[in-house]
Amino acid sequence: MVRTTALVGALFCAGLAQPALARVTAIEIRTVEPFADGQSFGEAGAYERVIGVARGELDPADPRNAGIVDLIRAPRNARGLVEYSTDIFMLRPKDPARASGTLLYEVLNRGRKFLFNWVLDAPPQAAQAVNDPRTAQDAGTALVLRRGDTVVWSGWEAEALRQQGGMAIDVPVATQGGAPIVETVRDELVSATRGPPEAPFFLTFKAANTDKAGARLTVRRREADTPRRVPDDAWTFAGSGELRLLPATVKPEPGTLYTLTYPAANPKVLGIGFAATRDVVAHLRGPASSENPAGGAIRHAVALGISQSGRFLRDYIHQGFNQDEDGRRVFDGMLLHISGIGGVYLNARFGQPSRTNTQHEDHLYPENAFPFTAATQHDPVTGRTGSLLRGDGFDPLLMEVNTSTEYWQKGASLLTTDPLGQTDIALPDTARAYLVSSGFHYGRAGLSAARGPCLHPRNTLSPAPALRALLVALEDWVARGVAPPPSRVPNLADGTLVPAAETGFPYIPGLRLPDAPNAIARFASALDPHPESGPQYRPLVPKVDADGHEIAGIRLPDVAAPLATQTGWNLYAEPFPAGELCDREGSRLPLAETRAEREAKGDPRRSLAERYPTRGDRTAAVARAADGLVAERLLLKEDAERLVAAARAAEAQP
Known part of the structure; x- marks a missing residue:
């Protein structure tokens, strides 16, 4: 070295x-x-x-x-x-x-x-x-x-x-007067939702002992279900870092939630x-x-x-970490993508930063806590007043970019509304918020439409072209003082931000829609969490058009000139807990080829033949959408040219 x-x-x-x-x-x-x-x-x-x-x-x-x-x-x-x-x-x-x-x-x-x-x-x-x-x-x-x-x-x-x-x-490792720190921790263990079904139940921390003293395992099918105690003779520690169900032939049901509380040492x-x-x-x-x-x-x-x-x-x-030890700002600007309103469970004893809160999984781990937004506001739920920004002279210029998924799963509407979702709020001049319309959390180039544990094929829309334009805009904002494009998000005032039951999604026979977004729960203890009563945060979701695409936000050419409806939500399919939001996945719902095909299915969305009756029509629609975004600095010219070329090549195929 x-x-x-x-x-x-x-x-x-x-x-x-x-x-x-x-x-x-x-x-x-x-x-x-x-x-x-x-x-x-x-x-x-x-x-x-x-x-x-x-x-x-x-x-x-x-x-x-x-x-x-x-x-x-x-x-x-x-x-x-x-x-x-x-x-x-x-x-x-x-x-x-x-x-x-x-x-x-x-x-x-x-x-x-x-x-x-x-x-x-x-x-x-x-x-x-x-x-x-x-x-x-x-x-x-x-x-x-x-x-x-x-x-x-x-x-x-x-x-x-x-x-x-x-x-x-x-x-x-922290100690208490030189002696080891031992405390009870909580591990949520789930099979096959975010990894292969054969993956073992590895613990986040090493158990302080493996004789089950002070340990308790519960199980429930859905997050809202009452946990049931798993008998001690039905599970065991496999060493200090793994849990196994007994007998060895027992396999966990995909998506079922197991919760283990146990003493862990050495945070x-x-x-x-x-x-x-x-x-x-x-x-x-x-x-x-x-x-x-x-x-x-x-x-x-x-x-x-x-x-x-x-x-x-x-x-x-x-x-307060954006001020270094010599009293200077560290980062001049930040671009946060698909983060919703959350933080990371890091700066805590026995923190678990790899956890991520969704409707089904990791739902009651610390992630979402007031203040949610860069704007200063009062929180009627906690009685506190505050802002994500500190106002101490060390705040960075801030861009927050989210997709539809973060509105359904990560409370992103609370970036630009009051905590009860009743009024729009204005962000300070040093902050921007953007929605990549109809995008989804994992979106990037080259993804297939595989279903995985979900009911519908996966969304294939990549938000990356918008991210590249915004990254350039952020650097220009920081280095040259050129203000970036205005925020582009749904809002209450124009009716583009609504409760889940009012999205206006087109009725398609046999298509199941989500019932509600992930709740933003407030709870006192990470070890034994119970949502507190009283006023509740109210996350909202974007309203959609006749195709099921979100009206507000940055509508990339694949949304403005669609081949399918892309959503930021998907649902679990059997044998998973059917009907719950499927992690942070989105859906791709193809459009019918012809009017006759869609009418036979009862699909109200216009078919591809109705939208693009002659060769070159879709390429022209993509070009119009791309040119508009370039003019608004929400798409780079080089990316507009790529998207138009890809549309032209697709239409040239027999």
């Missing part, structure tokens, strides 16, 4: 090293090598892969670290500071003089990089290629490289898997993940030195968070 002093100093600077600007004590570089065999990316030229480890330390007495749960109970070094180390991966222009001056930091999602697959249309690849990009193909459209951005990832989740290129952080100080992110980025924003692998080329920093990592950034802002 080689320290930055030996490698980066020779590459980027001459002269003496400067003192670190944050509490990163060293960046140890393991690899510096050409990216994509030295291929040039526009004016930025060739890029390099830089891989290593950042080591840092935190002062528990610093007010900026005071909110980190159990930091005061972590072991300290000889200077009285708490140490951590985190994986770091960077793609930087080989010539720092050709860099854009913008650092694009993608927050990892469970240790994985999403930028290239989810935003830049890299083809579906094995996990190793996603997490260890090496080729030009791995970079997809390479938009951010062509713009000259320095792209950075670092670990923040202690339990993220490092296999196949995954990245994580190493943090200390890690997970909230260090926030501080490590702060300090790594602050360090890279520093001047050129032998200790800075960004070479002093950074003038602005923007963060990208997708799903879990967007929820990480919401908490990062609200908990």
Whole structure:
């Protein structure tokens, strides 16, 4: 392992090293090598892969670290500071003089990089290629490289898997006066909804003992059902980290919820993940030195968070981590995609940041708590007043992008309404909210319409073209002061935001619709949660047109000129709990080919032949929609050309 002093100093600077600007004590570089065999990316030229480890330390007495749960109970070094180390991966222009001056930091999602697959249309690849990009193909459209951005990832989740290129952080374990901390925790275990049915029931934490003392297992078919106790002779610990049902021939029913409460020991100080992110980025924003692998080329920093990592950034802002230990703003702007109104269950003793709240699964884990939005408002449910933003001079410019799924599953309407869903609210000038109409949570290029555990084929709409335009708009907002497009979301005033029963979805014989969106519950205890009585939050969903597509939001060409109805919701099918919202999936409901076909099925949606009677009609419709979005800066010209070319090629096929 080689320290930055030996490698980066020779590459980027001459002269003496400067003192670190944050509490990163060293960046140890393991690899510096050409990216994509030295291929040039526009004016930025060739890029390099830089891989290593950042080591840092935190002062528990610093007010900026005071909110980190159990930091005061972590072991300290000889200077009285708490140490951590985190994986770091960077793609930087080989010539720092050709860099854009913008650092694009993608927050990892469970240790994985999403930028290239989810935003830049890299083809579906094995996990190793996603997490260890090496080729030009791995970079997809390479938009951010062509713009000259320095792209950075670092670990923040202690339990993220490092296999196949995954990245994580190493943090200390908290103790109580030097003795182990043991507390009862709650694990929800579900089969086949988010993984293969043969997957074992692995526990989130190691059980403090395996004799079942203090442990209790319950089962219920649906989240709202009353849990039933599973007899102790019907299950066992398989070591300290796995639960098995007995006898061995018993297999859990797909989708059934098992809840295990048990004593666990040795909680890690997970909230260090926030501080490590702060300090790594602050360090890279520093001047050129032998200790800075960004070479002093950074003038602005923007963060990208997708799903879990967007929820990480919401908490990062609200908990005050966007101010570094030298009193400077860390991120100038942030783009949060498919995060809804949630945070991440990280900065807590025995936190579980990989949990994600849905109608059926993980429903009563801490994720959704007031304040929900960038606007300051009063919450009649809790009696509190507040905003996601702190108003302390360190808030970033903020974009929040969601799909239909986040309105159905993640309470996204509460970003732009009061907590009871009765009035629209205006966001501050420093924030924007966008809906990618009729999109779904997992949307990205190359997905098939496979059903999985769901009733309907999967939605195939990718929101990535809109994300690319908004990412460019965010960077221009940060670097040049050019305001981005106005927010584009459904609202109460014009009737495009409604209760689930009033969406206006067309009646199609035999098609089952969702009954209600996921409730945003308030509860006091993560160990034994029970929704509290009194006023309740009221999430709403977008109203749809005669095709079932959402009226408001960014209507991409595949929605404006459809071949199928795309929705942000899907439902579980047997043998899963039929009728409940199917995780964060969407549906694809094809349009009939002809009028006769649709009339025979009782389908009121116009057929393809009625919409596009002659060859070239759909291409023209796609072009009109794309041109309108380009004019509004919601689609890049290069993406408009791609979409039109794809439509033309499809129509040219016999």
